[in-house]
Amino acid sequence: MSENLLELRNVSKVFRIGGLVFGTRLVAVDEVSLSLPAAEPSILSIVGESGSGKTTLARIILELEHPTSGDVLIDGHPLFEKGGAGLKGRDYYRAVQPIFQNPFEAFSARKKVDKYLFGAALRLNIAQNRKEAREIVAEVLESVGLDLARVEGKYANQFSGGELQRISVARSLIPRPKLIVADEPVSMIDASLRMNIVNLFLELKERYKVSFVYITHDLSTAYYVSDYIGIMYRGSVVEYGPSEQILTDSAHPYTELLLDSVPTVDHKWERGVKLPDIELNEYQAQACKFAKRCKYVQAICERTIPPMVRVSAERQALCYKPIDFDPNATVSQRESLESIKTES
Amino acid sequence: MGALNRRLKIGLAILAVFIILGGILPFFSPEDPRDWIRHPRNLPPSAEHLLGTTNLGQDTFWLLSYATQNSLFIGLFVAFFATLIGVFAGLAAGFIGGITDRVITLLADVFIVVPSLPILILMSSLLQGRASLLLISIVLILFNWPWPARQMRSIALSMRERQFVNTARFSGSGTFTILAEEIVPHIFSWAMANFVNTVLVAIATESGLAVIGLSSLEEATLGTTIYWALQHQALLGRRWWWIGSPVVAIILLFIGLFLISTGISSLSAERRGHGDA
Amino acid sequence: MLRLRDLKCYYHTPRGVVQAVDGVSFEIRPNEVLGIAGESGCGKSTLLKVLYDYIQPPLQIVSGSYEADFADGNGKVNTIGPGEIRQHWWDFISYIPQGSMSVLNPVIRIENQFFDAVPKGHPLKAAGKRAIRERVAAYLKELELPVEVLKSYPHQLSGGMKQRVLVALGTFLHPQIVLADEPTTALDVVVQKGILLMLTELQQQMENTLVVVSHDMGVHYQISDRLAIMYAGKLVEYGPTDAIFRNPLHPYTQMLIQSLPRVGDRSQRVGISGRPPNLIDPPVGCRFAARCPKVMEHCADQEPTLIQMEPEHFVSCHLYGEVAS
Amino acid sequence: MQFAKFVVTRIIAYVLVIWIGITVVFFVPRFMPSDPVESMLGRIMSQGAYMEAEQVEAMRATLTQAFGLEGSLADQYFGFLHRTFVTREFGPSLSMFPTPVNELIGRALPWTLGLLLASTIIAWVVGNAIGLLAGYKSRWISSRTLEIIAILVYPIPYYITALILIILFIHINPIFPLFFSVRGEAWSWEFISSAVYNSVLPALSIVIVGFGWWVLSMKALASSISEEDFVYFAKLKGAGEGRIMTAYVLRNAILPQVTVLALQIGAIFNGALIAEILFSYPGLGTMTYNAVLQADYNLLMGTITISIIAVATSTLIIDLLYPVFDPRIRQR
Amino acid sequence: SAQEQTEVGTPRATTLIVDQLGGRINNPTQTNPYQAGTHMSAGLHQLVYSTLWEINTATGEQFPALAAEMPEALNDDYTSFRVTLRDGLRWSDGEPITTADMAFNIDMILNTPEFPYSGFLSQVIDNYEVVDDLTIILNLKRSEPRLAYTLGVHIWGDNFRMVPKHIWENEDPATFQNYPPVASGPYTMTDVDPNGNWFLYTKREDWQHTDVGQIFGEPGPEYVLFRFYGTEERRIIAGIQNQLDIFTDISPEAWDILRDGNPNARAWHENFPWANFDDPCERGIIFANSQEPWDNQNVRWAMALATDIKSVGLATFAGILRVSPLAVPPVQVIHDAFHKPMRDWMTEFAFEDGYQPFDPNYAVDIAAILAEQGIEGMPEDEEALVDLFGVGWWKHDPAKATEMLQAEGFTLQDGAWHKPDGSPWQITINSPSNFEVQSQRLAFAVADNWRDFGIDATVQQMDGGTFWSNYNNGTFDAGSYWPGCGALPDSWDLLDAFWHKRHIVPIGQPAPGNAMRYDSDALSGILDQIAPLPSDHPDTIPLLTEFEKQFIVERPWLPMFGTSKFVPVVTTYWDGLPTADNFYEGPWWWWSLFKYHMPFIQPKSDG
Numbered sequence A: 001m002s003e004n005l006l007e008l009r010n011v012s013k014v015f016r017i018g019g020l021v022f023g024t025r026l027v028a029v030d031e032v033s034l035s036l037p038a039a040e041p042s043i044l045s046i047v048g049e050s051g052s053g054k055t056t057l058a059r060i061i062l063e064l065e066h067p068t069s070g071d072v073l074i075d076g077h078p079l080f081e082k083g084g085a086g087l088k089g090r091d092y093y094r095a096v097q098p099i100f101q102n103p104f105e106a107f108s109a110r111k112k113v114d115k116y117l118f119g120a121a122l123r124l125n126i127a128q129n130r131k132e133a134r135e136i137v138a139e140v141l142e143s144v145g146l147d148l149a150r151v152e153g154k155y156a157n158q159f160s161g162g163e164l165q166r167i168s169v170a171r172s173l174i175p176r177p178k179l180i181v182a183d184e185p186v187s188m189i190d191a192s193l194r195m196n197i198v199n200l201f202l203e204l205k206e207r208y209k210v211s212f213v214y215i216t217h218d219l220s221t222a223y224y225v226s227d228y229i230g231i232m233y234r235g236s237v238v239e240y241g242p243s244e245q246i247l248t249d250s251a252h253p254y255t256e257l258l259l260d261s262v263p264t265v266d267h268k269w270e271r272g273v274k275l276p277d278i279e280l281n282e283y284q285a286q287a288c289k290f291a292k293r294c295k296y297v298q299a300i301c302e303r304t305i306p307p308m309v310r311v312s313a314e315r316q317a318l319c320y321k322p323i324d325f326d327p328n329a330t331v332s333q334r335e336s337l338e339s340i341k342t343e344s
Numbered sequence B: 001m002g003a004l005n006r007r008l009k010i011g012l013a014i015l016a017v018f019i020i021l022g023g024i025l026p027f028f029s030p031e032d033p034r035d036w037i038r039h040p041r042n043l044p045p046s047a048e049h050l051l052g053t054t055n056l057g058q059d060t061f062w063l064l065s066y067a068t069q070n071s072l073f074i075g076l077f078v079a080f081f082a083t084l085i086g087v088f089a090g091l092a093a094g095f096i097g098g099i100t101d102r103v104i105t106l107l108a109d110v111f112i113v114v115p116s117l118p119i120l121i122l123m124s125s126l127l128q129g130r131a132s133l134l135l136i137s138i139v140l141i142l143f144n145w146p147w148p149a150r151q152m153r154s155i156a157l158s159m160r161e162r163q164f165v166n167t168a169r170f171s172g173s174g175t176f177t178i179l180a181e182e183i184v185p186h187i188f189s190w191a192m193a194n195f196v197n198t199v200l201v202a203i204a205t206e207s208g209l210a211v212i213g214l215s216s217l218e219e220a221t222l223g224t225t226i227y228w229a230l231q232h233q234a235l236l237g238r239r240w241w242w243i244g245s246p247v248v249a250i251i252l253l254f255i256g257l258f259l260i261s262t263g264i265s266s267l268s269a270e271r272r273g274h275g276d277a
Numbered sequence C: 001m002l003r004l005r006d007l008k009c010y011y012h013t014p015r016g017v018v019q020a021v022d023g024v025s026f027e028i029r030p031n032e033v034l035g036i037a038g039e040s041g042c043g044k045s046t047l048l049k050v051l052y053d054y055i056q057p058p059l060q061i062v063s064g065s066y067e068a069d070f071a072d073g074n075g076k077v078n079t080i081g082p083g084e085i086r087q088h089w090w091d092f093i094s095y096i097p098q099g100s101m102s103v104l105n106p107v108i109r110i111e112n113q114f115f116d117a118v119p120k121g122h123p124l125k126a127a128g129k130r131a132i133r134e135r136v137a138a139y140l141k142e143l144e145l146p147v148e149v150l151k152s153y154p155h156q157l158s159g160g161m162k163q164r165v166l167v168a169l170g171t172f173l174h175p176q177i178v179l180a181d182e183p184t185t186a187l188d189v190v191v192q193k194g195i196l197l198m199l200t201e202l203q204q205q206m207e208n209t210l211v212v213v214s215h216d217m218g219v220h221y222q223i224s225d226r227l228a229i230m231y232a233g234k235l236v237e238y239g240p241t242d243a244i245f246r247n248p249l250h251p252y253t254q255m256l257i258q259s260l261p262r263v264g265d266r267s268q269r270v271g272i273s274g275r276p277p278n279l280i281d282p283p284v285g286c287r288f289a290a291r292c293p294k295v296m297e298h299c300a301d302q303e304p305t306l307i308q309m310e311p312e313h314f315v316s317c318h319l320y321g322e323v324a325s
Numbered sequence D: 001m002q003f004a005k006f007v008v009t010r011i012i013a014y015v016l017v018i019w020i021g022i023t024v025v026f027f028v029p030r031f032m033p034s035d036p037v038e039s040m041l042g043r044i045m046s047q048g049a050y051m052e053a054e055q056v057e058a059m060r061a062t063l064t065q066a067f068g069l070e071g072s073l074a075d076q077y078f079g080f081l082h083r084t085f086v087t088r089e090f091g092p093s094l095s096m097f098p099t100p101v102n103e104l105i106g107r108a109l110p111w112t113l114g115l116l117l118a119s120t121i122i123a124w125v126v127g128n129a130i131g132l133l134a135g136y137k138s139r140w141i142s143s144r145t146l147e148i149i150a151i152l153v154y155p156i157p158y159y160i161t162a163l164i165l166i167i168l169f170i171h172i173n174p175i176f177p178l179f180f181s182v183r184g185e186a187w188s189w190e191f192i193s194s195a196v197y198n199s200v201l202p203a204l205s206i207v208i209v210g211f212g213w214w215v216l217s218m219k220a221l222a223s224s225i226s227e228e229d230f231v232y233f234a235k236l237k238g239a240g241e242g243r244i245m246t247a248y249v250l251r252n253a254i255l256p257q258v259t260v261l262a263l264q265i266g267a268i269f270n271g272a273l274i275a276e277i278l279f280s281y282p283g284l285g286t287m288t289y290n291a292v293l294q295a296d297y298n299l300l301m302g303t304i305t306i307s308i309i310a311v312a313t314s315t316l317i318i319d320l321l322y323p324v325f326d327p328r329i330r331q332r
Numbered sequence E: 001s002a003q004e005q006t007e008v009g010t011p012r013a014t015t016l017i018v019d020q021l022g023g024r025i026n027n028p029t030q031t032n033p034y035q036a037g038t039h040m041s042a043g044l045h046q047l048v049y050s051t052l053w054e055i056n057t058a059t060g061e062q063f064p065a066l067a068a069e070m071p072e073a074l075n076d077d078y079t080s081f082r083v084t085l086r087d088g089l090r091w092s093d094g095e096p097i098t099t100a101d102m103a104f105n106i107d108m109i110l111n112t113p114e115f116p117y118s119g120f121l122s123q124v125i126d127n128y129e130v131v132d133d134l135t136i137i138l139n140l141k142r143s144e145p146r147l148a149y150t151l152g153v154h155i156w157g158d159n160f161r162m163v164p165k166h167i168w169e170n171e172d173p174a175t176f177q178n179y180p181p182v183a184s185g186p187y188t189m190t191d192v193d194p195n196g197n198w199f200l201y202t203k204r205e206d207w208q209h210t211d212v213g214q215i216f217g218e219p220g221p222e223y224v225l226f227r228f229y230g231t232e233e234r235r236i237i238a239g240i241q242n243q244l245d246i247f248t249d250i251s252p253e254a255w256d257i258l259r260d261g262n263p264n265a266r267a268w269h270e271n272f273p274w275a276n277f278d279d280p281c282e283r284g285i286i287f288a289n290s291q292e293p294w295d296n297q298n299v300r301w302a303m304a305l306a307t308d309i310k311s312v313g314l315a316t317f318a319g320i321l322r323v324s325p326l327a328v329p330p331v332q333v334i335h336d337a338f339h340k341p342m343r344d345w346m347t348e349f350a351f352e353d354g355y356q357p358f359d360p361n362y363a364v365d366i367a368a369i370l371a372e373q374g375i376e377g378m379p380e381d382e383e384a385l386v387d388l389f390g391v392g393w394w395k396h397d398p399a400k401a402t403e404m405l406q407a408e409g410f411t412l413q414d415g416a417w418h419k420p421d422g423s424p425w426q427i428t429i430n431s432p433s434n435f436e437v438q439s440q441r442l443a444f445a446v447a448d449n450w451r452d453f454g455i456d457a458t459v460q461q462m463d464g465g466t467f468w469s470n471y472n473n474g475t476f477d478a479g480s481y482w483p484g485c486g487a488l489p490d491s492w493d494l495l496d497a498f499w500h501k502r503h504i505v506p507i508g509q510p511a512p513g514n515a516m517r518y519d520s521d522a523l524s525g526i527l528d529q530i531a532p533l534p535s536d537h538p539d540t541i542p543l544l545t546e547f548e549k550q551f552i553v554e555r556p557w558l559p560m561f562g563t564s565k566f567v568p569v570v571t572t573y574w575d576g577l578p579t580a581d582n583f584y585e586g587p588w589w590w591w592s593l594f595k596y597h598m599p600f601i602q603p604k605s606d607g
């Protein structure tokens, strides 16, 4: 048993857009390091605006994408290390399971939905025979509030989005995974039904002792369910820590902006938000990617990439602001900055 | 819904007629209709000779039945292998990617751009008489696999990104199961439509070659039947039964196959659209 | 200025009649922001289409009436109805569609997409393309949008920018009514905020009416003055936004508001279970009955009517039946 | 930047395609059991010339050289590439010795190009126009009728269409000339008008078959584009039907049609070949066919190589023009 | 009407329109007669170039053309000849034709190895002596008793077509195009279609200074237009529309249509059988005589008896054919000289076991079958029927054939023949694909016959090049070829080329002659006896008859039919076109003798 259930070590993913000769690079995930402790089942939310690299990160954890550099460890097993004793195949599928954004996309329209459920039970050696498989499937369906009789023999388009997403959740539970990665699991579901799914996560966390990586751009549900939150901006995790702390006392100006923009129902907005004009090419900037939109911007922010600094025991932020940086710092001072970077 | 299935129904009905004509009847033929001067020449249709006889004293009906058999054989043979190769090459290109993809794509592009007819003409001319239907079929396969391959490749590329493939993978399905259970059902109707289309192309090309005298002229195919009829001036001589029956047969067969191919595509579109059981 | 009375608009499809807007009555006043909320498929977009006088087969007005007060150039006010309203598209009433990502024609420049939105009788139409182009450019400058977007193609713009262009398109002729169908769905919160604020600022400047459809109650709380809650083709609650959030009457509204999570509050939230009824063959009685936690016996067979509970605050629910009767 | 890259990769592909195509053409005859030199010798001798053994030997050597069949396979291959790409000549025609193949092709090529260009453009324009109507105005009787005609005509092979045209317009109802005969000085009015008049039927046979395909594909495209949000929004904008049909539906649907055109060029060329043969049209097709009948190996290699290059080039041109129509590629 | 114009702008009434054999010509302005790729048959050798000696197929004789007389042998071994030219001949530019031109032509051909003809001529001519303007003495490298065959026309035409010295001496003959040609014939080429679809020839104003004018008088047509109309059906339509006066080969079906469509269309015979049977090559099936099983005389004979000549004839050309059992074609002069005289001998002819294979009743039988099919206008008496359908052929006797084959070790198993070594017997018959309808159809018909007999016979169609290269290289099993030609009674030169064993080369090498590779001392011996005799020698014909008898015994190929030529004419505008009733010359429009038709062909006076 490792200390961390999930650990990301300097994970980067660079996409080439266009062909070999003239293509440009796009750093979709930029040196991301995170960890999720194994001691307690917990929910980690990754929050960020569109295109910030959330899905790419999830796909890397799910082994659907190969990181350009860095590695992911599940329970201490590196996934991508060459020739390493990483988790592969069934072992991996029994440890990590996905829930996808669009439930209608997650099941083939030409295959009965229950086949996926029974398939998971039998192929991953959870059940030894069909009878056992039925029991297991019935149980997980029951745990998401459905019963097998209603699900059996139907195709995906015969369910509502909410029902289908529950089936998705049920399926992911079959191998009793330690970690479920859910990429925007509720964004395609009607607002009135969302909370049901989100509540399900909380319930399942307790019942099955399963941890979640919950990807969303909705800060309020993230706050509602998660124990930890990582805020992503243009590929970087700009702030990371326990959700309570982050959302009540944010360290990074971007988190602040996000919080400010949530349409809450308790206080009305003060006017004014600055939107970027045309897509800024911030992905490759050799500076703080948020500098152009930051109200605390200093000269240094536009010159160098800020360090990941520890804000409190469990919290880190990729920003100069929390450490009162002296813009006239000398090289040696900057080196000392390196030392306060978290070592993950 | 009704309109879409009507196409398929009419198409299948026409095809059924040809399957009987070319697939079953030849086995009951009282004679080898390719033989010459078996009957009096140029008879009009009668109970004995349903479509009359040719200038060569052949029974036009049985000749047509043999011709249909051979043409259908070429069509089915070419379509089967072209679709098979195309689907596999396309899947390989789409799923494996990298060099495999580049090579397959380039080859497919070559065979799409290079006009096939001159090369077929070159081969038939060099092999005249020896250009068996089999050889012609093989060349046709060569020129017809790239279309399904191209399509398949793009389907594979999009399929690779489809989440249900990942769902299946995370449910423990191996590559083969994924192919069989996730991919094939999605491409099946498409492959069927392509298959039917290739049947059409193959028959058309072979008979095109035959009409200009470059196919295996001794075999009875729809094309060679037209060729012989033209050679014997059936057109000017107004021997409509002889020249007309293969022409009408081709037109009908093609319309039938075409209706089937569009019928299949729209049927599957329809299934995807509103597939309540 | 815009009145609906017991309006029924159905889609006549081969599979049956979809009762998408079924007996809706309310009025839209000058210089207000009206929010329309409800879950997917409840008829919000259909209602907007009707308001916009875009009634095309298979959609048909089955019964009820709909009229608008239209002030022409001389300040004379005429009452116009279906078929006439469309003569004044964009200068009297404009429409910001759902799905900004796909409503712009991908192969023509943004500036050329403004031409079609100038109605036939409008003086700008007569002035020609150049005049329109100049007017649009000036307007964008006013909105502090970069003028270069006019020369761009849609794929070159981010989602937020496209949506802002559509807002500009919807307002550049200063219409008296602006209909916005889910203007911020699929955008992230920061952009959403920017656009919503842009819309309300414009509304205040032009002192016209803005109708915003959204299924996000938070959005309504932030910008609307009055709110209409729809459920399965019916109007179930209707009133000032503050009143509704302060004192939601209909169980559906209550659940919608209660289910909203808030940053800083981790107390248990529950969603609404079940799914809305099929609009082809909706249940008799209250359409929400099947999902309602406070369902009563007669809910299943008696249809509730809209009643006023507070000043301006209407609800359609049997819970309040006694009060009315 | 992106566009430059597109052009470069496309041109690389172009060269590869031609190279592979020509390689195929080079190797096919070499794997066939018949020998072009022996064929030619047989032909010469069967015409009555009597030759002693040494004479035959000398003749064989001359022909072997003229055909580029000397040396090892590799030598021949590089010689062939050299002749194709560098000196660009295919040697003398054998059936019309010593007229150079280049000269013969030079005479035939404009005819084929003209026929192909005209009929392809007509088929494309007419087919797409009808397809647009059929797709966007699918309720109209007239567009439905046209669509049904296209469905019926499309699957009929070229030569059948050509035959039927011949029967209809040459035999039964002789509107068009039975015999290809173009008169007048080159490019005089008489020349052009008689050339056009003589080309109507062959062109028509290509158009009829080609147009069906365009109708069907355009209809599919147009009806799916009609469902797009931007078309719906255009209606909300109050744009007129005509404007929607052209600026919205057509502008978007035409782009894939350009790509398809590039892919179809090879097939259209095949059709033109048969049409030429059946109508005795003096283009590359007839020439290829005659070369086959007369075992004119050099001419055959020349016409086939030229057709590959011509088809590949027109495909390239269409592909390169494509970004002009599609801002999404151009403006990146 | 009289004012009507042709498409090339000449008056229709004075323009003779001739079907252009060989299709469209892609190099229309290449008119150098010695180059390999020049197309002679689109009018050039018919009207523009002339030869020293020509033939008349009606009389079966040669006559002097550019030459004033037949060659005069100056010695007994026929190696030196005196040749005189006609007086008063002129080139089409008005310059006189003299022996200087002839000498120039000889030198030029010998010195231009690029000319395919050069090789041949250099084997024949050693040197010459110009005696005067019109007399030249040729000294030969070898004995040539038939010099008029060697340097003049025997069939079709000849390669020695003189060109004017004063024009050619300044040119490189190997590449000179010679357009427009200056030559000796009665017409000049005045216009060509750049696409090669037509060639227009105009009568020379000084036609008196041509051999045609001197011998036969003024040519009738002012213009001759050679025109390619395309496929057969279009040629027929052209004929129906009076846009074509003279046809080259068409099929019998096409003739039926033409006859129905144009009342002025006229075939060789006014009535059945319409076709002309005098084409100088007969059709049949050849064998690879040097290979088993064809090296066995009895096998070859068995195949003759396994063939039902009537069904083959009906399938090939509806029975409109004249059978021939001999090695020379049944053209009228040869039929009279060999076939008919040998009929009795053939009837009596018997195998060693006494079996008499000849069926002399073919003509009567086929006439009966045709009459049953409703053909009218056939002669009644046997004599006339034999004249029409031939002297007879070999019996169709599968039983005897079976017996003969079994005697040779062949076996019949389940209805299929197996060779003595036990393998199934497969025969592949090479056939022309698109260029020789009769041989093509004949191949299919014979294959059909042999399949009925139990042999797996198939037809392989080939384009001309392949067809002939297989023939020359001996790489065939059986084939539908025509190694039996002749237009005159003395066809020694052709028989020698086809059958003398000295021509034999190994299989795989192109044979200069005897492509069947038939090695017969007897046949070669008879040919050697005839070789030194000139045509008019009294022993020539008897020796040739000897040859035919030996040929029948050995049976090295299976000649079947003389070739029927449907070469009709349309008489709407012309009188004097040759027909069976007006038989001054055969209907050989594609031969060089066509120019001698011209004075006989006259515009219709009422036209």
Ligand SMILES: Nc1ncnc2c1ncn2[C@@H]1O[C@H](COP(=O)(O)OP(=O)(O)OP(=O)(O)O)[C@@H](O)[C@H]1O
Pocket (backbone or CB within 6 Å): A015, A016, A017, A026, A027, A028, A048, A049, A050, A051, A052, A053, A054, A055, A056, A057, A217
């Ligand atoms: N396969 C790919 N090839 C190239 N670029 C990619 C690829 N996948 C993602 N990207 C780019 O990487 C960036 C991050 O994408 P990602 O999908 O991870 O963002 P996200 O945070 O999930 O956004 P959203 O909220 O819209 O889902 C985007 O700019 C995207 O365009």
Ligand SMILES: Nc1ncnc2c1ncn2[C@@H]1O[C@H](COP(=O)(O)OP(=O)(O)OP(=O)(O)O)[C@@H](O)[C@H]1O
Pocket (backbone or CB within 6 Å): C011, C013, C018, C020, C038, C039, C040, C041, C042, C043, C044, C045, C046, C047, C058, C098, C215, C279
């Ligand atoms: N063109 C149409 N033909 C038939 N039925 C339609 C059509 N458009 C919409 N409907 C149906 O009418 C009902 C209301 O649709 P509408 O689009 O108004 O809902 P909405 O509230 O806007 O939903 P969303 O939030 O998903 O946009 C739905 O049941 C829908 O299926």
Ligand SMILES: [Mg+2]
Pocket (backbone or CB within 6 Å): A054, A055, A056
């Ligand atoms: Mg995402």
Ligand SMILES: [Mg+2]
Pocket (backbone or CB within 6 Å): C044, C045, C046, C098, C181
């Ligand atoms: Mg909507």
